[in-house]
Each structure stands twice: as structure tokens, then as C-alpha cells.
Amino acid sequence: MRRRDFLESVAAGTLTFFFTTPLGSAPIIPTRPGAYPEDFNAYLKIAADGRVTCMVGKVELGQGAMTVLAMLVAEELELDPAKVDMVLGDTDLCPWDMPTGGSLTMWHTAPVLRGAAAEARAVLLRMASRAMGAPVSDLVLKDGAIWMKSAPTRRTTFGELVQGRKLERHLGKVKPKPLADCTVIGRRVPRKDALAKVTGAAKYAGDLRLPGTLHACILRPPAQGQTLVSADTSAAERVPGVRIVRDGSLLAVLHPQPDTARKALALVKGTFEGPEPDVDDARIYQYLVDKAAPGQRVVISRGDVAVGEKRAATVVEAEYRNAYESHATLEPHVSVAQWEGGRMTVWSSTQSPFVFRDAVAEALKLPGDKVHVIAQFVGGGFGGKLAGPDAVEAARIARQVPGVPIQVAWNREEDFFLDGYRPAAVVKLRSGLDAGRGAITFWDSTVAGVSQGEAELAYEMQTSRYQAPTVSSLHPLKVGAWRAPNAHTNAFARESQLDALAAKAGLDPVTLRRRLITDARLLNLLDLAVETFGWEPAPGPTGRGIGLACGAWRQGLVVAIAQVSVDKATGAVKTERFLEAVDVGLVVNPDGARQQVEGAITQCIGQALSEEIRFKGGRILDKNFDTYLLPRFSAIPRIQVVFADTGTSVTQGIGEPPVVPVAAALANAVFDATGARVTHVPFTPKRVLEALKQVPAK
Amino acid sequence: MKATVSFVLNGKPVTVESPRDRMLVWALRDELGLTGTKVGCEAGLCGACTVLVDGEAMPSCSTALGEVAGKSVLTIEGLAVEGKLNPVQEAFKEHHAFQCGYCTSGMIMAAWAFLKKKPKATRSEIVEAMEGNLCRCGAHVRILDAVESAGKAMGGAR
Numbered sequence: 001m002r003r004r005d006f007l008e009s010v011a012a013g014t015l016t017f018f019f020t021t022p023l024g025s026a027p028i029i030p031t032r033p034g035a036y037p038e039d040f041n042a043y044l045k046i047a048a049d050g051r052v053t054c055m056v057g058k059v060e061l062g063q064g065a066m067t068v069l070a071m072l073v074a075e076e077l078e079l080d081p082a083k084v085d086m087v088l089g090d091t092d093l094c095p096w097d098m099p100t101g102g103s104l105t106m107w108h109t110a111p112v113l114r115g116a117a118a119e120a121r122a123v124l125l126r127m128a129s130r131a132m133g134a135p136v137s138d139l140v141l142k143d144g145a146i147w148m149k150s151a152p153t154r155r156t157t158f159g160e161l162v163q164g165r166k167l168e169r170h171l172g173k174v175k176p177k178p179l180a181d182c183t184v185i186g187r188r189v190p191r192k193d194a195l196a197k198v199t200g201a202a203k204y205a206g207d208l209r210l211p212g213t214l215h216a217c218i219l220r221p222p223a224q225g226q227t228l229v230s231a232d233t234s235a236a237e238r239v240p241g242v243r244i245v246r247d248g249s250l251l252a253v254l255h256p257q258p259d260t261a262r263k264a265l266a267l268v269k270g271t272f273e274g275p276e277p278d279v280d281d282a283r284i285y286q287y288l289v290d291k292a293a294p295g296q297r298v299v300i301s302r303g304d305v306a307v308g309e310k311r312a313a314t315v316v317e318a319e320y321r322n323a324y325e326s327h328a329t330l331e332p333h334v335s336v337a338q339w340e341g342g343r344m345t346v347w348s349s350t351q352s353p354f355v356f357r358d359a360v361a362e363a364l365k366l367p368g369d370k371v372h373v374i375a376q377f378v379g380g381g382f383g384g385k386l387a388g389p390d391a392v393e394a395a396r397i398a399r400q401v402p403g404v405p406i407q408v409a410w411n412r413e414e415d416f417f418l419d420g421y422r423p424a425a426v427v428k429l430r431s432g433l434d435a436g437r438g439a440i441t442f443w444d445s446t447v448a449g450v451s452q453g454e455a456e457l458a459y460e461m462q463t464s465r466y467q468a469p470t471v472s473s474l475h476p477l478k479v480g481a482w483r484a485p486n487a488h489t490n491a492f493a494r495e496s497q498l499d500a501l502a503a504k505a506g507l508d509p510v511t512l513r514r515r516l517i518t519d520a521r522l523l524n525l526l527d528l529a530v531e532t533f534g535w536e537p538a539p540g541p542t543g544r545g546i547g548l549a550c551g552a553w554r555q556g557l558v559v560a561i562a563q564v565s566v567d568k569a570t571g572a573v574k575t576e577r578f579l580e581a582v583d584v585g586l587v588v589n590p591d592g593a594r595q596q597v598e599g600a601i602t603q604c605i606g607q608a609l610s611e612e613i614r615f616k617g618g619r620i621l622d623k624n625f626d627t628y629l630l631p632r633f634s635a636i637p638r639i640q641v642v643f644a645d646t647g648t649s650v651t652q653g654i655g656e657p658p659v660v661p662v663a664a665a666l667a668n669a670v671f672d673a674t675g676a677r678v679t680h681v682p683f684t685p686k687r688v689l690e691a692l693k694q695v696p697a698k
Numbered sequence: 699m700k701a702t703v704s705f706v707l708n709g710k711p712v713t714v715e716s717p718r719d720r721m722l723v724w725a726l727r728d729e730l731g732l733t734g735t736k737v738g739c740e741a742g743l744c745g746a747c748t749v750l751v752d753g754e755a756m757p758s759c760s761t762a763l764g765e766v767a768g769k770s771v772l773t774i775e776g777l778a779v780e781g782k783l784n785p786v787q788e789a790f791k792e793h794h795a796f797q798c799g800y801c802t803s804g805m806i807m808a809a810w811a812f813l814k815k816k817p818k819a820t821r822s823e824i825v826e827a828m829e830g831n832l833c834r835c836g837a838h839v840r841i842l843d844a845v846e847s848a849g850k851a852m853g854g855a856r
Binding site for chain 1: 727732736744790825831
């Protein structure tokens with residue numbers, strides 16, 4: 001049961017007495033996964049000195065969870081967010097939560113936390129009322145104390161009221177403060193992690209210096225999917241201080257110094273076995289199409305596309321592709337594990353402490369309560385740190401050397417090799433406009449490599465059909481969730497296709513979208529984007545190099561406008577300007593939200609223009625940042641971010657939405673600049689040159 | 699092949715017993731306990747491990763201990779003086795010029811090395827100076843803003 005449901009299901013009548021019990025060390029664990037605790041004490045603790053601690057199972061990836069969650073608590077308890085101590089991602093101390101991903105923190109967790117804080121506020125007020133002999137209506141919270149309005153010198157502090165004990169009180173339906181009364185929400189708040197991060201004091205999992213730590217370097221196969229058969233460790237064992245640990249096909253070289261462990265690993269000779277797929281980064285697209293074909297099924301169908309096609313006056317058929325892309329977090333995967341007293345403690349760079357806990361427990365055949373995962377500051381996630389293979393490796397090794405902390409820190413080559421990539425994909429589209437150029441008569445989409453997630457947007461389509469494969473293990477390489485999974489692949493295809501239809505019909509791309517959009521929020525957002533940017537309607541290609549795209553992640557909407565210049569001799573694309581208009585409902589932390597949008601635009605300039613995993617069979621050819629190209633400072637455009645003012649009190653998450661339309665806006669801008677339609681992400685200089693060759697001479 | 703290597707670290711003399719070809723970053727993090735300097739690529743490609751050696755920004759993952767013998771090494775931990783942040787740190791904090799923070803130490807060190815020589819730098823000169831440092835979260839615009847404003851605070855107003 002969700003907290004909101006719980007609050008609503010409790011009888012409205014309130015109890016009139018309060019009691020407290022000593023605050024034990026036992027954490028409040030929900031009875032089943034997926035259930036948020038009903039007791040607000042699971043989230044909030046008020047110490048004897050009045051200091052408020054907030055415990056949440058999310059983690060700080062850089063996205064600002066630590067700050068925005070503290071803001072919600074501070075809002076209800078009338079505190080400075082700096083006065084709320086955050087404990088994040090500790091599976092012993094924090095209530096169970098979903099992974100930190102999918103833009104779920106503000107969508108799922110925030111209402112629960114705010115509800116808990118609102119209830120705590122109401123309980124504190126009632127306790128104060130009794131203690132001070134004043135009606136609640138005469139009391140006000142400020143700076144960690146409760147004051148009497150009628151006697152402004154009389155007050156009692158949170159610490160005095162609670163006396164370090166647990167609040168044994170529940171009040172049923174407690175509404176959070178109305179938006180009009182909020183003083184923290186919507187304000188620029190200093191990031192709580194700022195000082196630690198600018199001084200180097202912030203601790204990441206690899207920064208733990210537990211006494212006696214051994215660094216473990218693991219022998220890797222040359223190709224994904226292969227396993228170790230045998231190994232000659234004799235040369236490595238001659239290195240002073242080296243210790244070899246084997247657990248099945250896992251072989252690790254241990255040493256007190258990380259660099260010595262790595263050098264000793266290079267002395268180990270292993271033989272591996274396992275089939276390698278006969279495919280590479282050039283042939284992957286046909287591979288996916290062929291493999292997906294037998295399992296293709298219709299997942300969405302509206303009307304008869306064959307009938308719709310007959311009504312079309314302008315038809316465009318195209319195939320859109322994207323390559324495998326790495327998460328390439330600047331901090332590679334790292335975990336430290338220690339087996340002591342029958343319990344495994346794991347300090348990890350993780351987006352999912354509870355998933356890591358369960359993965360370690362399963363791998364070691366331990367009950368879940370014998371594993372304790374503690375998230376540290378995480379050096380980037382983007383979907384790449386959801387599963388915990390590094391934690392399992394560290395724990396398997398640590399299980400064999402009781403008491404010794406074992407650090408497994410992947411190096412960059414391992415991080416590229418072992419990452420679960422954004423899946424390569426192919427989207428085939430056929431669609432058409434009617435003679436009046438105001439309606440899509442048919443839209444026929446078939447994907448391979450991803451699902452049809454977020455393929456549809458609020459556009460009027462007379463008939464449509466979406467097909468996706470049922471084959472589960474389609475990919476020859478390991479794939480995973482990459483920020484806004486499926487959505488950005490599908491938006492790239494959809495928004496490129498709309499742009500192509502508009503151009504073929506001689507229509508301004510904004511005008512076409514205005515005719516098609518069926519949702520008032522999206523239409524308003526389109527207007528906001530176009531006005532802010534200064535869009536001048538004209539059918540493309542205009543030569544100005546301006547492109548637009550729309551996208552959605554759940555209820556979060558984005559309109560992106562890109563301006564590029566294209567070097568027709570080299571094929572290089574330079575992003576000059578990028579605007580996003582974003583509607584994610586209530587923006588709790590405006591600066592934090594802005595950072596997420598700026599970051600998404602910047603990151604996806606790399607996605608669109610340069611990032612691609614090259615491979616042959618199971619061998620990953622990209623091993624470092626010399627060939628795998630992240631955007632550097634010279635690639636960064638002028639960035640503008642505007643938020644729709646919607647007046648709603650509902651908050652969508654913002655990690656995913658701003659990612660969705662970036663590549664499409666850039667591709668449409670390349671078309672507007674040159675008349676060349678780039679359909680393959682990333683559109684590297686080589687691919688742009690190929691597209692330029694297809695442009696008919698005037 | 700253990701050797702004794704002495705250098706000045708954040709203003710204080712230190713001596714480490716380590717092979718001269720050991721990379722500086724490991725000595726900093728493992729022997730000397732200064733973990734603010736991060737390891738990102740071990741190939742001088744990302745800048746996360748940037749420190750100053752006699753005032754020059756260097757990737758400590760690719761700088762051998764022997765190269766810094768007798769020299770002065772400055773890390774992120776040595777920037778603030780008696781709790782007062784360095785102007786670059788202050789600007790990064792004010793501009794929220796980071797997200798995950800993993801590149802931040804290296805960014806700040808690279809910016810400090812550059813601004814000391816050229817506080818009146820233009821935006822494009824700052825871009826060029828920071829080009830060797832990678833940020834994956836996409837804090838670039840704020841980092842440039844922060845470096846620009848730190849330059850002004852250091853008396854380099856244009």
C-alpha cells in the first residue's frame with residue numbers, strides 16, 4: 001500500500017493522547033518489497049538536540065536527490081534545508097525503495113516523504129499543544145521550535161518535545177502545506193553536497209580506506225560471454241604480497257596496492273571458452289532486424305493502416321538506427337565488501353542499494369538481512385549502476401577472506417567491456433499526410449532492439465500500427481537501461497519522420513505539429529519553446545540550421561530546439577544553441593531541475609554526434625576515452641532552459657524527460673542546415689558526409 | 699625497486715617509500731590518504747586526477763613519482779587555506795558547477811593552474827584550457843561560468 005492510500009484509508013477521527021517509545025537501533029523494514037512504510041518514523045528522526053535526520057533509500061548520483069528531498073522535509077517542518085541531515089541508500093537504516101532511476105524519486109518517493117513530514121509536523125503541533133496548554137491554532141513552527149502566536153516569547157523546541165524518542169502517533173489524513181504557503185519549494189537552495197565536492201572531501205566507494213583493505217583485480221575474458229577455463233597464476237604469485245582467490249570462473253589477484261594488483265593480474269595467463277557471435281558494429285542492424293523478425297507482433301493498433309495509406313498524399317518511408325552507447329560514468333564501477341560476524345557489508349557506487357543487497361544475498365545464498373549495502377556518493381549513474389555485478393564480485397571474494405575488506409574497482413577498459421549498453425536499435429517507419437496536409441492518415445512503425453516505449457506522443461493519427469519483437473535475448477552484447485530507455489530511440493525516429501513529412505509537404509515543422517497535437521499541455525509547451533527561441537516559420541531546409549523535436553517520459557513533456565552549423569567538407573556538426581522547454585509539473589528545486597536539463601542536453605550532444613561502442617564478435621574495441629568520444633567543452637552550445645508554469649502541485653521526475661528529444665532536434669537541425677537527413681545515431685562526420693551525398697543537386 | 703621519493707605536498711614536505719615509476723595518483727590516494735584526487739581513465743585522457751606540479755596542471759595517473767621528486771605538488775585538499783575556500787572552489791560552489799562531483803577536483807585544479815597565469819582569460823581561452831577535462835553529467839556551462847567568475851574574483855575583471 002502506498003503511503004497516500006494508507007493515509008486516505010485511515011479514519012479521519014484523530015486520537016487525543018500521545019506517547020513515545022525509546023528510539024531503538026532496529027530499522028523499520030517494510031513487510032514486503034514495494035511497500036513504503038506506513039510509519040513516518042521510518043523516514044524521520046528527531047534527535048535529543050532537535051536535529052532532524054531524514055532517511056531515504058534513494059542515492060545521490062549528482063542529480064541532487066540529497067538537496068531536493070531535504071527541501072520537502074524542510075518545507076513541512078519549517079526548517080532551513082541545511083538543517084536536515086540526509087541518510088541515503090543505507091539498506092539497514094533507510095526504508096526500502098526502488099532504484100534511483102527512471103525519474104522515480106520525485107514521482108514516487110517525494111509524495112510519500114512529504115506526507116510523512118506533514119504528519120510529523122501535525123504530531124509535533126499536537127504534542128506542543130498539550131505541553132504548552134495552547135490550542136494548535138495558536139501555534140506556529142519556526143527554526144526547529146514551536147512558538148505561541150499569542151505569547152511570542154513562549155516556545156518549545158522539537159528536541160524538548162521528542163526527547164530523542166520515537167513518535168508513536170499517527171494522525172490519518174494529513175495534507176501537506178498548500179503550495180501558496182510554501183517557502184522552500186520553488187526557491188533556489190544551496191546544494192547540500194557542494195562543500196564536500198569542491199574540497200575533495202566527498203567520499204565515493206573507492207575512497208574508503210578501511211584498514212587492511214586488499215584490492216582485487218579480476219581476470220576478464222577477451223570477449224563478452226566467455227568464461228574462464230584454466231589459468232596459470234605462477235608468475236603473479238611471485239609478486240610479493242599477492243594473493244590469488246578463485247571462486248568458480250572468478251579469478252582475482254589481491255594486493256594491498258591497487259596498482260600492484262593490476263600489474264600482477266597482467267602476469268596471469270588464462271584460457272577461456274564460449275561462443276562469440278558472428279556480428280560487429282556495422283552488421284548489427286541487419287542482425288537485429290533478422291533476429292527480431294519472427295517474433296514481431298503488433299503492440300498498438302488503431303484503425304486499418306492499409307486504408308489510411310490509401311488516403312495519404314505524401315508518404316515517407318525511412319529506417320532510423322542508433323548504435324550501442326556506454327554509460328561511461330566518470331567514476332567506474334566500484335564496490336568494497338567485508339565478511340564479518342556472518343554478515344556481508346558492501347559499500348558501493350550504486351543506483352539501487354536494495355537491488356545490490358538482494359543480488360549479493362542471492363549470489364552468496366545468504367538471507368537478505370545478512371547483507372548490508374551502504375551507498376556512497378556516486379560518480380554518475382545514468383542507468384549504468386542498477387544491477388551490482390561489481391558488488392557481487394567483491395562479496396564473492398570477501399567471503400573467501402573473512403574480515404578483510406575487498407575493493408573491486410573496475411578500470412576504464414573493464415567499465416567499457418562490462419557495461420550494459422544503451423541497446424542498438426532499428427526503427428522502420430512508413431507514414432503519410434493527407435492532401436490537406438493537416439492529418440496523418442497512417443503511421444506504421446516496427447522496432448528491433450528496443451520496445452515501443454514512449455513511441456507515441458499526443459499527435460492525431462487516423463490509423464497507426466506499432467510492432468515490436470517478443471524475442472527476449474535479441475542482443476549479442478550486454479544491454480541495460482540508459483537514461484530514458486526506449487523513449488529517446490523512439491523519439492528520434494518519430495520526430496525525424498515528422499520533420500521529413502513536413503519538408504516533403506512543404507510545411508513548416510512547427511505548423512505541422514500544431515495541426516497534429518491533441519494535448520493542451522504539449523501545445524502550450526510548443527508555443528513557449530517557439531516564442532522563447534524566436535522560431536520563424538518556414539518549410540525546411542531553410543539553411544539556418546534550426547531543428548525542433550518533442551518528447552515525453554510518462555507525464556513529463558519537453559520541446560527541444562537546436563541550432564547547428566555543419567561543415568560540409570568534413571561532415572562535422574557543431575551545436576551552436578540549444579533550448580528546451582520543459583513541463584514536469586511542480587518544480588520543487590528550480591536550480592536542480594535546470595541542472596538536470598542542462599546535463600541531459602550536454603550528455604545527449606555526445607549521444608547524437610559521437611558516442612558509439614565499436615565491437616567485433618564479443619570483443620569491445622573501445623577501451624578508453626581516446627576512441628570513445630564524450631563531448632568536451634568545445635562541443636557545448638549556448639543552452640537555454642524554460643519551465644512551463646502549470647500551477648499544479650504534482651511533480652514529475654526530471655532525469656529522463658530532457659534526454660528524449662535531443663538527438664532528434666539535432667538531426668532536424670542538420671537537415672535544416674543542409675537538406676541532408678541523418679538517420680543513424682550517432683551522426684558522426686562520416687555519416688553526415690554520406691547523408692550529404694544523398695542530397696539532390698539543385 | 700623501492701626508493702625514497704621526497705617532495706612538497708600541499709606545502710609540507712613528505713617522503714614516500716615507493717618505486718620511482720609508480721604513478722603519483724596511487725601514492726597520493728593510497729600512501730598519503732588524499733582521496734580527493736580521482737582515478738577516471740589511468741591514461742591522461744579525462745583529467746579527473748589533475749594536480750599541480752610546480753604550478754603546472756598534470757594528470758597524476760600518468761605522472762611518475764620520480765618526476766615529482768624535489769618538486770611541489772598541490773592537490774584539491776591543499777587549496778583551501780585555514781578553511782577559507784580558494785576562489786575557484788568558491789565559484790564552483792556558488793554556481794553549482796558540478797553534479798556527481800567525480801570530475802570536480804580535477805576541474806578545479808585545472809582551472810586554478812590556468813587562472814593563476816591568466817585571470818583575464820576570454821571564454822574561448824577558458825574552453826581551450828579546460829578541454830582536457832571530461833565531465834559526464836554535463837555541468838560544462840556552469841563550469842565555464844564558474845571559472846570565468848573565479849577569474850574576475852582573482853582580479854582579472856575584463
